[in-house]
Amino acid sequence: MSSSLTAEQKTIHFLDRTSFGATPDTVQRVNRVGMSAYLDEQLEPEKISDNWVEEKVSALKTIRLNSGELFELYPPPKVAKERGLAGDMMRAPRMIIYELQQARLLRAVQSQRQLNELMVDFWNNHFNIFAAKGADRWLATSYDRDTIRPHALGKFRDLLLATAKSPAMLFYLDNWLSVSPTAARMPANARRRGLNENYGRELMELHTLGVDGGYTQQDVREVARCFTGWTLLRPRGDAEFRFEPRLHDPGEKIVLGRRMTLGGMDDGVQVIDLLARHPSTAKFIATKLARRFVADDPPASIVNRAADTFRRSDGDIRTVLRTIIDSPEFFSPEFYRAKVKKPLEFAASALRITGADVRVTPQLIRYLGRMGEPLFLAQPPTGYPDLGSSWISPDMLLTRMNFAADLVGNRLDGARVEPAALRDTQGLIRLVAPDSLSPATRRALAETDEKEGPAMLLAAPEFQRR
Amino acid sequence: MNLSRRSFLKSTGLGFLAFGLPPSFLVRAAGAEQNARGKSLVVVFQRGGMDGLNVVVPFKDQAYYTLRPTIAVKEPASGEERGIDLDGYFALHPALAPLKAIYDKRQLAIIHAAGSPDNSRSHFDSQDYMELGTPGTKSTPEGWLNRYLSEKRAPESPFRGVAVSPQMPRTLAGAAPALSMSSIEEFRLRNLAMAGPLEKLYTNSADPLFRQGGKTLFEAMARLRAIESKIPPSTATYSAGRFGTGLKQIARLIKADVGLEVAFTEIEGWDTHVAEGGASGQLANRLKELGEGLAAFYQDLGDRMNDVVLVTMSEFGRTARENGNRGTDHGHANVMFVLGAGVRGGKVYGRWPGLAPEVLYEGRDLDLTTDYRAVCGEVLTRHLAQRDVHKIFPGFRAPGSIGLIA
Numbered sequence: 023m024s025s026s027l028t029a030e031q032k033t034i035h036f037l038d039r040t041s042f043g044a045t046p047d048t049v050q051r052v053n054r055v056g057m058s059a060y061l062d063e064q065l066e067p068e069k070i071s072d073n074w075v076e077e078k079v080s081a082l083k084t085i086r087l088n089s090g091e092l093f094e095l096y097p098p099p100k101v102a103k104e105r106g107l108a109g110d111m112m113r114a115p116r117m118i119i120y121e122l123q124q125a126r127l128l129r130a131v132q133s134q135r136q137l138n139e140l141m142v143d144f145w146n147n148h149f150n151i152f153a154a155k156g157a158d159r160w161l162a163t164s165y166d167r168d169t170i171r172p173h174a175l176g177k178f179r180d181l182l183l184a185t186a187k188s189p190a191m192l193f194y195l196d197n198w199l200s201v202s203p204t205a206a207r208m209p210a211n212a213r214r215r216g217l218n219e220n221y222g223r224e225l226m227e228l229h230t231l232g233v234d235g236g237y238t239q240q241d242v243r244e245v246a247r248c249f250t251g252w253t254l255l256r257p258r259g260d261a262e263f264r265f266e267p268r269l270h271d272p273g274e275k276i277v278l279g280r281r282m283t284l285g286g287m288d289d290g291v292q293v294i295d296l297l298a299r300h301p302s303t304a305k306f307i308a309t310k311l312a313r314r315f316v317a318d319d320p321p322a323s324i325v326n327r328a329a330d331t332f333r334r335s336d337g338d339i340r341t342v343l344r345t346i347i348d349s350p351e352f353f354s355p356e357f358y359r360a361k362v363k364k365p366l367e368f369a370a371s372a373l374r375i376t377g378a379d380v381r382v383t384p385q386l387i388r389y390l391g392r393m394g395e396p397l398f399l400a401q402p403p404t405g406y407p408d409l410g411s412s413w414i415s416p417d418m419l420l421t422r423m424n425f426a427a428d429l430v431g432n433r434l435d436g437a438r439v440e441p442a443a444l445r446d447t448q449g450l451i452r453l454v455a456p457d458s459l460s461p462a463t464r465r466a467l468a469e470t471d472e473k474e475g476p477a478m479l480l481a482a483p484e485f486q487r488r
Numbered sequence: 489m490n491l492s493r494r495s496f497l498k499s500t501g502l503g504f505l506a507f508g509l510p511p512s513f514l515v516r517a518a519g520a521e522q523n524a525r526g527k528s529l530v531v532v533f534q535r536g537g538m539d540g541l542n543v544v545v546p547f548k549d550q551a552y553y554t555l556r557p558t559i560a561v562k563e564p565a566s567g568e569e570r571g572i573d574l575d576g577y578f579a580l581h582p583a584l585a586p587l588k589a590i591y592d593k594r595q596l597a598i599i600h601a602a603g604s605p606d607n608s609r610s611h612f613d614s615q616d617y618m619e620l621g622t623p624g625t626k627s628t629p630e631g632w633l634n635r636y637l638s639e640k641r642a643p644e645s646p647f648r649g650v651a652v653s654p655q656m657p658r659t660l661a662g663a664a665p666a667l668s669m670s671s672i673e674e675f676r677l678r679n680l681a682m683a684g685p686l687e688k689l690y691t692n693s694a695d696p697l698f699r700q701g702g703k704t705l706f707e708a709m710a711r712l713r714a715i716e717s718k719i720p721p722s723t724a725t726y727s728a729g730r731f732g733t734g735l736k737q738i739a740r741l742i743k744a745d746v747g748l749e750v751a752f753t754e755i756e757g758w759d760t761h762v763a764e765g766g767a768s769g770q771l772a773n774r775l776k777e778l779g780e781g782l783a784a785f786y787q788d789l790g791d792r793m794n795d796v797v798l799v800t801m802s803e804f805g806r807t808a809r810e811n812g813n814r815g816t817d818h819g820h821a822n823v824m825f826v827l828g829a830g831v832r833g834g835k836v837y838g839r840w841p842g843l844a845p846e847v848l849y850e851g852r853d854l855d856l857t858t859d860y861r862a863v864c865g866e867v868l869t870r871h872l873a874q875r876d877v878h879k880i881f882p883g884f885r886a887p888g889s890i891g892l893i894a
Contacts, residue, residue: 196761199813216812220761223818227610239609239850362697392670394655401756402535404612414697415656415668416705420675423686427679466689474682481686483698 025355030456032353033057038488039315039361040064040347041136043371044453048136061347065175065340067138075132082121084163089189090260092118092160098258115159122153122163123397124382127390130370131380141174141339142166143366144314146398149185149229150405151194153398157257158190162398164261165190178307178337179298182229186294189254189261195403197221198254200246202271217271222246224403226297232309235302241278247271248282248289304332308342310408315346317360318409324349359455359487362410365393367488368422372429372480375453377443383436392421414486426480447475455484527795527872528742530751530785531633531659532735533619534778534802536758537611539816540823541808541843541854542771543584544598544836548577551843555809559766559816569767574598578836582767583775586783590827594834595786595793597826597892601838602858603804607850609818611759614803619659621861621881628882630662633750635880636868637664645747646708652734652753660752665704672719672737675712711746719744724788727780731755735785742792749872755781758802762813782827797828797871797893801860807852808843820853824863830871830894837890862886866893 027035033052037044040061052060063070079085084092096115097105107113126143133139146166153162169188173181185191192198200218222245226237251270255262265287275282275289277296282289297303308328312320324346331345332338346352363371369390373380380386390396394413400406407413428434430444444450447467451459459467463482470478479485546552547563561581564573571579572588578600580588590596606623608614617623621632630638637649649666651657660666669675677683690702719740726732734753741748757774764771782798789796801824806816821841826833841847841855849855861884865877870893874880 196813196815199762201812203812218761218811218813218815219817223609227612233608233610233613242609402611410697411661412655414701415651416701416708417667417669417675418655419698419701419705420677420709423682424678427677427682431679433678460694462689462692462694465692466685469685469688471681474679477679478682478685478689481682482689483693483695483702486698487695 027353027355027358028457030452031358031458034453034456035353035358036347038359038371039352040140042130042140042367043374043488045374045377046449046453049453061137061344064135064137065344067135067175070134072134075129075134078128078132079125082125084118084121085125085167087163088260089160089164090256092163093259096160116154118159118163119153119398120384120387122166123387123390126166126397127366127370127382127386128380130366131373131378137343138174141343142171144311145170145174145181147400147405147408148310149181149191150400150403151190151398152401155194155401157193157261160258161188161190161193161261164188166398173339175340175343176338178303178332178339179295181339182298183291183294185229186225186249186252186290187263189257189263191221192252192254192263193257193261195221195224197246197249197252198257200250201253201269202247202250202273204271205250205269217243217246217250219243219246221249225293228403230297230306231300231302232306235300235306237278244275244277244282245293247273247275248277248293251287252290298337299333301329301333304329304337307337308332311342312346313408315343316349316352317357318411321351324351358458359484361488362413363486363488364406364408364413365390365395365418365422366397368393368486369425371488372426372485373437375450375480376429376437376439376476378429378437378439381436381438385435386437389421389425389434392417393425394418410487419486422486423481426485427474427477430474430477430480444473444476447472447479450476450479454479459484526745526747528748528751528797529633529867529872530735530738530753530796530798532778532782532798532800533615533657533659533752533754534758534800535611535615535754535756536760536802537614537804537806537818538758538774538802538822539760539764539771539806540600540603540802540821541805542764542766543581543775544574544600544823545571545579545581546577546600546840546843547571547579549840549843551808551845555843557810558814559764559810561766571767575836577840581772581775583772584779586779587825590783590786591834595827595829595831596833597831597835597837599824599826599837599858599863599890599892601821601841601854601856602824602863603801603820603822603856603860605856605859607820609804609820611803611818616658618801618803618860619657621659621864622883630664631657631659632864632880633659633752634662634664634666636750636872636874637666638662639876639879640749640872640874642749643747646704646711647741647746648749650738650741650748650751652737652751653730657752657754660750665700667704667708669708669737671733672712672716672740676709715744715746722788724784725780726784726788727777729777731777732781732784735781736788739785739788742789742796760806761811761815761817764810764815782825786827791829793827793829797826797831797867799827799864799867800825805854808848808854809852820849821856822854824858824860826863826867826892828871828893832892832894837892858890859884859886862890863892866890 129139169184196218203216223242227233251266255264284292312324331342335341545561562570564571564579604618604623606617619631620628622628651660651668656668687706693699726736738751805822806819839857861881868874
């Protein structure tokens, strides 16, 4: 790479980092209004009309339903059997997850609110739940819609509190069953016999401070005690957060050296406030965001600046994003195509650049699974990794090549590509790597039959990066 | 205080193995023979932190039943849903019944109170530490299985190191080429017209990450196509699901003699914080899949088990005491299995630290008396003839031989 990016390269770099892949339309838009104004627009998604994709999403039956309705319509196998619904695949709970996956992919490809969608994906992953774990099959829909989405560009503290109170997280990390040892002796609490550390630990390790953020095993227990009584009514049904004072541990608790003084449900809220404003959290979230937007190993200068903004703006996600993208290093040539696309990013960008007409099918969703990212189905609370080396095992690479070939060859059920969109290989190259295609890729394109050209481009290393 | 019930194999009697290093003449002799026969090591990782105390149950340790009022596995006796006696002190979980016959044939060794010495109770740190082979150090650039591949000069084969999983696990990632695949059948390019140019593109790419990945991929595809028809079908019935399928694929590669030295597969779902169950229930279901899978693998390979050692591990054990939700939280030491015809099985190895409150690790967990690196190191030395174990596990010195491999 030369010492600085060309204007065309800057535009592609900017769009590949702030959306699920550059398209002719978005390039045109950036050329017309400029990157700064485009970013302003994207940071205010509520002002962008998104009817076209939202209509498609609305056609999915489950996306707007609450957990009670979902449980009623997509009952667990035992209930289905009683009602004579056994064997009806369309009424199986896995349909709910399938529709969630469809909505995620549809929006990634077609939403006009690209940055917002990208952040919804980011936070879903940061605050991961496993949608196939027990009651979470009926709770994941609301988690994406009501917990993550409203706060994706808002205040980190509000997002953190929303996840802490969400039925999906309370269930996934077991806090709904964690009770004070004294409450455990009450006969009504057969399943609840005391403390469960699961949430307390992941709250600090994964959601806020980071594993090296300066907490101890004792802090894990103290935090778990603060959250006793944060529970859940009707996990299988019309689920609802509830603070149950009788299950709360009223004893003295000291978290990170601070005595929690408020008592009751506010013990937990006080922990949220303490963690959301802790310097380790600012650093941890800034690092993860810089890793998403800049490089696997982001430069300390950007991380420190973003952490500083995080602290000064009281964890305002929008402001932190602007700090990262406005950083002078953002357009440094060393970060040009430095990130490997994760599978959702790869598939969405391929569908976007080919202008595919998308109707999400099981085949499309299965492809994402084979590439290593079955949506909403990361079992461990870390979610999926954001490091390039995690995504390019030989098997994943092969799956990407097959995806590219199937898409361009119109053999991918659920994605229809107009031949006209593929005729101009040079135009596609300008959207992928303007004036920066490697000699190896150029040679391969020259040796390839013209109609395989776009498939070759989408299968090439350049397109695996952003 | 001496709670150890069994005598641990003392290094005094095996002086020359004091640091896990056999005398060089033994290595040379073993190495020459083993290379010819194509030895393989299979690692099974149980992600989530298996509750070893309910897998190999210390039924004679009274504290066990005090600590686990609702989830304990009952001591062996006639009747339903009881532990299977191994040696009068430990019992196998009933869901692992398929493994008992292998234990009785002395081809399954069990090491209790074993695992990673780091005290992190984070899944991710602990898994990383275990896979990197350097507990406590995260900056290690490659996994220990990959280091084994790098250290050993062996004929080039794209199948020297294979993970049967879509993702490349940390333990196989690193400088030496390794392969990950979900299935042999689907490991092919769907558009053959693109194969030639794509292979050239990737192997000549200036992008090292993709050049390496592509090189391994295309070599492996070519080699697989060449031998595919010669791989004998398996006769064993594997457990349904990814784990059974994975083991089956590994068995096929071993039988196909493609030069497989280390293989990796994983089984998830061990994070039993809630409603863990005792003889039946959540943990039992995982164990059923595990036991059936391992037994099928053993049966499938038949005589080839002479050339195979399989080792199981999990990032940590779980709290000795059951928690408030009839489950267990993240703990410390665990139990490991070592399976193979060359294994000195039929025995529960390891010093048993006991479960009395004053001997629990950090007041809550089973204490660790065998480092998993001692177990793996011994398999590397005795089975794969890798004498420089300290290169695979830098900074680690085994206190003495366990005596796992004949």
